[in-house]
Structures are given as structure tokens and as C-alpha cells.
Amino acid sequence: MIPFLIYAAIFIASFVLVKKVLRRARPQDFTSLKTVTFGDESAVVSDRTASVVSIATIFLLWGMFTGSTLLPSFLHAPGPFEGTTQFDYTVEAGGQRDSATVTVVVHPIDRDPVLPEVDPGDGFAKNDAAAVGRWRSGLIRVDTNDEIGRDGGAVVVAIDGQPIAPGERVRVADGTVTLSDRGTPNFAPSKGWQMEPIWLPPPEAVASRLMEIASEGFRGATLAEHLGLSLFRVLVGFALGALIGIPLGYAMGLSNWFRGWFDPIVEFMRPVPPLALIPLVIIWAGIGEAGKIILLFLAALWIMAIAARSGVSGVRISKVHAAYSLGASKWQIMRHVIIPNSLPDIFTGARVAMGVCWGTVVAAELVAAEAGAGMMIMVASKFQNTDIVLMGIILIGVIGFAIDMLMRWAERVMVPWKGKG
Amino acid sequence: MTGLAIENLSMRFDLPHGGSVQALKDVTLNLAEGELLSVLGPSGCGKTTLLNIVAGFLAPTQGQITMNGHRVTGPDAERGMVFQQGALFEWMNVRDNVSFGPRMAGRKASDYGPNVDHLLDVVGLRDFKDKAVYELSGGMQQRVALARCLANDPDVILMDEPLGALDALTREKMQGLVLKLWKETGKTIILITHSVEEALLLGERLVVMAPRPGRIHREYRLPFAEMGVNADLREVKKHPDFAKTREEILSMIWDMEEEIMGRTEVAQ
Ligand SMILES: Nc1ncnc2c1ncn2[C@@H]1O[C@H](COP(=O)(O)OP(=O)(O)OP(=O)(O)O)[C@@H](O)[C@H]1O
Numbered sequence: 036m037i038p039f040l041i042y043a044a045i046f047i048a049s050f051v052l053v054k055k056v057l058r059r060a061r062p063q064d065f066t067s068l069k070t071v072t073f074g075d076e077s078a079v080v081s082d083r084t085a086s087v088v089s090i091a092t093i094f095l096l097w098g099m100f101t102g103s104t105l106l107p108s109f110l111h112a113p114g115p116f117e118g119t120t121q122f123d124y125t126v127e128a129g130g131q132r133d134s135a136t137v138t139v140v141v142h143p144i145d146r147d148p149v150l151p152e153v154d155p156g157d158g159f160a161k162n163d164a165a166a167v168g169r170w171r172s173g174l175i176r177v178d179t180n181d182e183i184g185r186d187g188g189a190v191v192v193a194i195d196g197q198p199i200a201p202g203e204r205v206r207v208a209d210g211t212v213t214l215s216d217r218g219t220p221n222f223a224p225s226k227g228w229q230m231e232p233i234w235l236p237p238p239e240a241v242a243s244r245l246m247e248i249a250s251e252g253f254r255g256a257t258l259a260e261h262l263g264l265s266l267f268r269v270l271v272g273f274a275l276g277a278l279i280g281i282p283l284g285y286a287m288g289l290s291n292w293f294r295g296w297f298d299p300i301v302e303f304m305r306p307v308p309p310l311a312l313i314p315l316v317i318i319w320a321g322i323g324e325a326g327k328i329i330l331l332f333l334a335a336l337w338i339m340a341i342a343a344r345s346g347v348s349g350v351r352i353s354k355v356h357a358a359y360s361l362g363a364s365k366w367q368i369m370r371h372v373i374i375p376n377s378l379p380d381i382f383t384g385a386r387v388a389m390g391v392c393w394g395t396v397v398a399a400e401l402v403a404a405e406a407g408a409g410m411m412i413m414v415a416s417k418f419q420n421t422d423i424v425l426m427g428i429i430l431i432g433v434i435g436f437a438i439d440m441l442m443r444w445a446e447r448v449m450v451p452w453k454g455k456g
Numbered sequence: 457m458t459g460l461a462i463e464n465l466s467m468r469f470d471l472p473h474g475g476s477v478q479a480l481k482d483v484t485l486n487l488a489e490g491e492l493l494s495v496l497g498p499s500g501c502g503k504t505t506l507l508n509i510v511a512g513f514l515a516p517t518q519g520q521i522t523m524n525g526h527r528v529t530g531p532d533a534e535r536g537m538v539f540q541q542g543a544l545f546e547w548m549n550v551r552d553n554v555s556f557g558p559r560m561a562g563r564k565a566s567d568y569g570p571n572v573d574h575l576l577d578v579v580g581l582r583d584f585k586d587k588a589v590y591e592l593s594g595g596m597q598q599r600v601a602l603a604r605c606l607a608n609d610p611d612v613i614l615m616d617e618p619l620g621a622l623d624a625l626t627r628e629k630m631q632g633l634v635l636k637l638w639k640e641t642g643k644t645i646i647l648i649t650h651s652v653e654e655a656l657l658l659g660e661r662l663v664v665m666a667p668r669p670g671r672i673h674r675e676y677r678l679p680f681a682e683m684g685v686n687a688d689l690r691e692v693k694k695h696p697d698f699a700k701t702r703e704e705i706l707s708m709i710w711d712m713e714e715e716i717m718g719r720t721e722v723a724q
Pocket residue numbers: 469470471477478479497498499500501502503504505506670
């Protein structure tokens with residue numbers, strides 16, 4: 036809730052700042068001369084500043100709530116309590132009451148605590164010292180050093196003067212104390228607003244893990260091998276799918292018989308998500324390379340076939356007629372009219388197919404693989420290496436984005452006439 | 457026998473849910489070599505259908521077309537077509553579009569190149585020959601289409617409202633160009649248009665068609681095309697006969713349209 040409010044606040048504040056304050060002095064550019072911009076799709080272009088602020092905000096929030104060292108500490112959200120704190124407890128035994136103090140050292144979990152020396156004090160209840168890990172909680176057997184222990188009938192009745200019964204909880208200086216069913220105080224130091232690294236590691240931890248895995252590898256393969264293997268599977272699967280799918284689509288677009296024969300198959304397979312085929316493919320082909328590539332081949336095949344088919348059927352009949360009356364043969368029409376005309380559709384299909392293949396390969400590796408981007412994050416999650424999981428997700432996202440950008444660029448270069456017929 | 461003979465042509469379209477449309481009925485026309493025929497008629501009277509049959513894209517249900525003594529059974533390079541719009545190949549530049557026909561015939565660049573360049577000159581697109589066709593304006597694209605058709609050197613040129621999508625000024629310039637090319641090349645041309653003025657200006661002969669079923673209603677022989685070859689088209693339009701014929705044809709088409717409308721009203 037708090038992070039969301041901060042996010043919304045930054046969104047609004049940067050909008051107001053950039054739009055109203057910084058840009059007011061600017062000369063009016065072309066789009067701002069338009070009187071109608073609302074509803075004019077061409078007048079809406081992505082604001083670079085907004086994109087930069089948006090990404091910075093995500094990292095800022097991430098750093099704030101993980102206590103990142105990349106941020107100055109005044110920006111950190113309140114962290115978990117760490118250090119030494121105290122609370123009093125009151126025991127009743129045989130009609131008498133006595134109080135003593137518990138000194139608790141709250142320490143980072145990866146470091147061993149040093150218990151402070153405490154003066155036992157007077158009365159039958161003696162002062163205690165205990166250690167609890169940060170973000171953790173610990174039962175504190177306060178009666179072990181007392182003159183009358185739990186077995187002697189001593190019962191804890193109050194913490195810091197507030198009465199308490201088993202199962203109840205009271206607030207103390209730097210946390211809460213809950214009385215267990217058997218009457219032992221359980222101290223939980225306050226957690227603050229930051230996330231524990233096991234849930235969400237700070238950005239620098241992810242970055243250093245990236246460096247570490249990039250140089251040392253993970254599970255017997257380097258990072259480049261993991262990612263390269265996933266990419267390789269996508270490329271091979273996609274290439275095979277395109278190799279079969281495009282001619283199939285052409286045949287379906289040009290021949291009644293092919294259309295009739297393959298339409299039911301294609302139309303049936305199209306809505307089946309490739310992920311649903313994973314179990315079957317594993318049964319048939321195992322978890323090795325063959326299975327993965329068959330899966331990606333199937334994922335790309337239908338998309339490419341449908342794209343090629345619509346590319347062929349989308350040719351304007353007047354273009355075909357024009358080519359015929361200019362003396363072109365069937366083959367020449369295929370080569371010079373139908374194929375070029377279908378390329379924009381095929382590129383669109385290829386972009387979709389690459390995206391689907393990339394998603395499918397990661398999912399398939401999550402299920403079963405010896406190496407690959409998906410396998411990396413799956414194994415890491417089993418060992419609660421959240422930093423590796425995050426790193427993997429970020430890399431998968433970056434690669435997916437890069438693939439899409441590459442496809443768009445290829446489209447711009449190779450079919451500049453797209454959408455201009 | 458040279459020229460184009462359209463004999464007793466009838467065309468019936470069967471509709472997918474039963475019933476049929478008689479698009480053409482007993483159309484007979486003879487064109488000598490080098491004649492320019494313009495075709496007028498209310499919308500839906502079968503003009504496009506007629507042209508598609510002559511081009512060989514459609515087979516008539518009855519009748520036949522004879523061209524230079526042989527029967528037309530399909531599209532051929534001897535009959536070129538200029539479409540209203542959208543028939544250029546946008547994956548080729550202007551020059552490749554224009555040289556499409558010769559290239560498909562397997563001719564060498566050195567052989568067709570000069571002619572293609574000459575045609576690009578004639579249609580005023582010399583400076584645009586390396587441009588992509590989608591970068592040109594509508595009028596320029598129609599000039600490319602015209603040049604592409606001419607580069608293939610057909611005997612007959614079929615035009616289905618080739619200037620329909622152009623503004624008045626560009627249209628007038630293109631009309632002049634069509635006349636000039638017709639005179640220079642001596643091609644047989646069939647031109648379909650919705651503009652009575654255009655039909656009068658360009659047509660050496662003019663056919664007015666009537667709908668339901670599509671048939672030839674009246675035929676004219678006109679002097680204006682000959683005049684237009686040497687004079688300004690605007691001067692030709694001032695000729696007293698021009699205005700007279702235009703009014704006559706306009707009211708003829710108007711009556712036909714009214715008849716159709718009236719009939720649909722009764723039917724309702
Ligand atoms: N493929 C087709 N299937 C069924 N009916 C058709 C088909 N093509 C044309 N028709 C019908 O034939 C008749 C003539 O159509 P056509 O396109 O030749 O008219 P047109 O004179 O060119 O009209 P316009 O001036 O509007 O272009 C119309 O009634 C039309 O509905």
C-alpha cells in the first residue's frame with residue numbers, strides 16, 4: 036500500500052513538474068499546434084521523460100524498500116530493528132511477584148551475536164540476555180535462571196507492566212512479545228517496512244549475483260550458455276516452424292484441396308496454447324533438446340501458417356489481374372506478386388511467433404531442463420535464491436524485448452511498403 | 457480481321473443464396489484498330505463486367521470475344537488494363553513497375569530500358585523513377601499505371617475509371633495525356649468513366665449502357681477527341697455541340713436512374 040502511494044505520488048509530481056513547470060517556457064512544436072489532440076492517435080507519442088522517470092521510479096522503490104546501498108540512507112524506508120533492546124517481565128509464584136529485565140540483541144542473520152553480560156539483579160526473578168535474528172522471532176526462556184522456574188509454578192503475568200496471558204501479545208519498545216501456550220515469551224523485533232532479502236533482494240545484490248554467475252556460471256554452465264541455449268532452442272524451433280509453416284500457408288492460400296485438408300487441423304491447433312502441449316511432448320520426446328524443439332516448432336508452425344495464408348489471401352485481385360494482363364506467368368505472379376505481397380503479414384506473424392516461442396521455451400525449461408534461462412530460475416527458486424530468480428526474470432525480459440526490437444527493425448528494413456498498398 | 461469484336465455477350469452471375477443477376481445481355485460491339493471508345497452508364501449496368509470479360513478475367517455465359525481473328529479465353533499481354541487504383545506493385549520502385557511487362561517477357565534491360573525511360577518522360581515522372589510508388593500522389597500513381605501498361609505495348613488498352621480518384625485539375629491534365637498517347641501510339645482503347653464530360657472529350661465513339669439487364673442503349677460517333685488532340689480541352693468543351701450532347705446524355709442517364717429508383721420504390 037505504502038509503495039503504491041509513493042509510486043502514485045511520484046507519477047503525479049513528475050507529471051506536474053515536467054508538463055507545467057519545465058515545459059512551459061518551450062517553444063510550441065508541431066503537435067502542440069494541433070487544436071484537436073484528444074482522440075487523435077497520431078498526436079499521442081511516448082514521452083521520453085516519462086519513460087525515464089518511470090524506470091527510475093521502479094528502481095527507486097526497489098532500493099527504498101530493500102535498504103539498497105545504492106541509495107543514500109535517508110531515502111530508505113524504515114528498516115527492521117537491529118541492535119540491543121530491553122523489556123521487563125513479571126512472574127508470579129506462590130503469591131509473590133517479581134520483575135526482571137530481558138536484554139535482547141537483534142542481529143543480522145548471517146552474523147553470530149555477542150550476548151551481553153547482565154547483572155542478575157535481586158529478587159527471585161533474574162535478568163536475562165538473549166539473541167534474536169533480524170526479521171525473525173525467538174522464544175526466550177526467561178525462567179531458566181530464575182530461583183523459581185516454570186516447573187516451580189512460576190507464571191509470567193505481565194510484560195513491561197502490561198498484563199498478559201498465554202496466546203496474547205503486547206507491544207514493547209522495539210517489537211512485540213507474544214506469550215506462548217506454555218507461558219514462554221516470544222520476542223519479535225519490529226520488521227520495519229523493508230523487504231527481507233529472501234523475498235526481495237536489493238538491486239545491487241542482483242547485480243553482483245549477475246556478475247558472479249556471468250563469471251563463474253550456474254549449475255555447470257555459464258550464464259551465456261544458459262541464455263544461449265534458450266535462444267538457440269527458440270531460433271531452431273522458430274526456423275523449423277517457419278520453414279514448414281510458410282509453404283503450408285501458401286498452399287492453403289492457393290489451393291482448395293490444401294485449404295480443405297489443413298484448415299481443420301490449423302484451426303484446431305491454433306487456440307491450443309503451446310504450454311498445454313508440454314506434458315505430451317515430454318511423454319513423447321523426453322526432456323532433452325528434441326522435446327523442446329518440437330514444442331517450439333509446433334508453437335511457431337500454426338502462427339506462421341496462418342500468417343502466410345492471410346498474406347496470400349490478402350492480395351488485391353486487381354494486382355493479380357494487372358500482372359496477368361502484363362503477360363506474367365503463374366510462377367512469375369507467385370514470385371513477383373504473391374510472395375512480396377505476403378511478406379508484411381509473414382513478418383507480423385514472425386514477430387508474434389518469436390514472442391510466443393520465447394515465452395514457451397522459458398516455460399518448458401521451468402518444467403524440465405538441464406540448462407537454460409527457465410531452468411536457472413526454477414532451480415534458484417528451490418534454494419530460495421531470490422536474487423538469481425530476479426536476475427533471470429530481468430534477463431528473460433531484456434532478451435524478449437531485444438528480440439521484438441530486432442524483428443521490428445528487420446521489418447522496417449525488409450518490407451518498407453507494409454501498410455502502404 | 458484486325459480489331460476487337462464483341463459478339464452477343466451475356467453474363468449472368470449466380471448468387472450464393474440462389475437467384476442470379478443478369479449483368480450483361482446481348483452486347484455486341486466492334487472496334488477497329490486504333491479506335492477510342494468510351495463507355496458510360498449508371499452504376500451497376502455492367503461496365504466493369506464487360507471490361508473484365510474483354511480482359512479475359514471473366515468467362516461470359518454466352519457470346520464471345522474475338523481479337524485479331526482469335527478467340528479470347530484468358531488474360532494476355534495483347535490486352536493491357538489500367539485500374540482505377542491500387543494495382544501498382546508497392547514493393548517495386550517506379551521504374552520496376554513500368555518495366556514489369558518486358559521483364560516478365562524475359563527481355564534484356566538494354567532492350568526495354570530506353571523505351572521505359574522515354575515513357576517515364578512522357579508521363580512526366582523522369583525524376584521519380586527510383587522512388588517507391590507509395591511515396592507518389594494519386595495522380596502520379598495513375599501515370600505510373602498508364603506508363604506500365606504502355607511499356608508492355610498491348611494492342612488494346614482497357615481502362616476502368618482510371619481517372620476517377622483524381623482531382624479536377626489533375627484529371628484534366630491526364631485527359632490531355634490520354635488523348636496525346638492515343639494519337640501517338642494508335643492503340644485501341646476502351647475507357648469506362650462516370651463523367652459524361654470525360655466520355656465526350658476522349659471518346660471517338662461513345663456507348664451509353666442501360667442497366668437490368670446491362671445492354672447497349674445508344675451509340676454516338678463524336679468529333680471532340682480529334683479536336684482535343686490539337687486544341688486545348690477547355691476550348692473543346694465550349695463547342696456548342698459539346699454542351700448539347702452532354703445535356704442529352706445526362707438526361708438519358710438521369711431517366712435510367714429514375715426508372716431504377718422508381719422500380720425499387722414500387723418493390724418496397
Ligand atoms: N462477382 C459478382 N458476383 C455477383 N454479382 C456481380 C458480380 N460482379 C458484378 N455483379 C453484379 O453485376 C452487375 C454489374 O456490375 P458491374 O460491376 O459491372 O457494374 P458497373 O457498371 O461497373 O458499376 P459501377 O459504375 O458502379 O462500377 C451489378 O448488379 C453487380 O451487382
